[in-house]
Amino acid sequence: MENGNCICTSLRRAARFSSELYDDALAPSGLKVTMYRLLKQIRDREFESLTELADHLDLERSTLGRNIKVLERRGLVARHQGADERAMNVELTQSGEDALAEAEPLWFAAQKEMRSRLDDSVDDLLRLLDQIEA
Amino acid sequence: MENGNCICTSLRRAARFSSELYDDALAPSGLKVTMYRLLKQIRDREFESLTELADHLDLERSTLGRNIKVLERRGLVARHQGADERAMNVELTQSGEDALAEAEPLWFAAQKEMRSRLDDSVDDLLRLLDQIEA
DNA sequence: GCTAGTCGCGGGTATATACCCACAATATGG
DNA sequence: CCATATTGTGGGTATATACCCGCGACTAGC
Secondary structure, three states, X not given: OOXXXXXXXXXXXXXXXXXXXXXXXXXXXXXXXXXHHHHHHHHHOOOOOHHHHHHHHOOOHHHHHHHHHHHHHOOOEEEEEOOOOOOEEEEEOHHHHHXXXXXXXXXXXXXXXXXXXXXXXXXXXXXXXXXXXX | OOOOOOHHHHHHHHHHHHHHHHHHHHHHHOXXXXXXXXXXXXXXXXXXXXXXXXXXXXXXXXXXHHHHHHHHHOOOEEEEEOOOOOOEEEEEOHHXXXXXXXXXXXXXXXXXXXXXXXXXXXXXXXXXXXXXXX
């Protein structure tokens, strides 16, 4: 509970805690919450390039590239050359689809636990978090 | 703004944004917000061991050890053997004191910027973040 | 159509973070 | 006092994250 009233420190700490909560919930699927999130985006959306996806997620390109490489090493996604020879297409493998399908109800349970901790103030929290990114 | 409504993802994103804000503000001091926070704790509190400090900060022991090693490499803290030959004492060097003194007003400015973004809902946010760690 | 700029990406480096395991020092139970 | 448990750290490994730089691919101005 000690944070010297530093808002940033409190946010970082809450992010650590909640990551642990979600990661634990997702563990049976072999995914962590970052991987889950990324797989879901790759499955459900069309992107021209990693750059575009990175912008969408507010992540650095190089960070996204490394995160995707983790998924690739685990055989959850595969990369192909896109139309443009610079751009990279990424698609879920069957393993990736399976892991994601297994993870979805687990994610939902974590989300529910989080909601209960927040005592139905989830929308307030999300609104405040959005304000930070102004 | 896209997060699939995942509370954890929103928290992680907000932590990234706010870290960037504080890190930028603190840049002239050569510190990042994690280092600032850690230096302040080391200066202002007495700890028997790294383990105790790690508990206090809700950080893994090994994480704290590595974070402190960064401060040590930069000459901001020095380690000595404690009474117990297992335990490690850490103290700020003069460089550490100076950097921290330089950083304090910069931290305050970041904090103020954050408060303004949150439109005086800071206490609400901190209360919600605490609830997550229940 | 060549030159110059822009775009997409990876790699190097650094920090922050966690987990597990091993080792050394201390405390504890008989 | 010795065997055992506990405590305090560090190192190995992995992920998440960012910054900077360079290279190869495309595009636009002329």
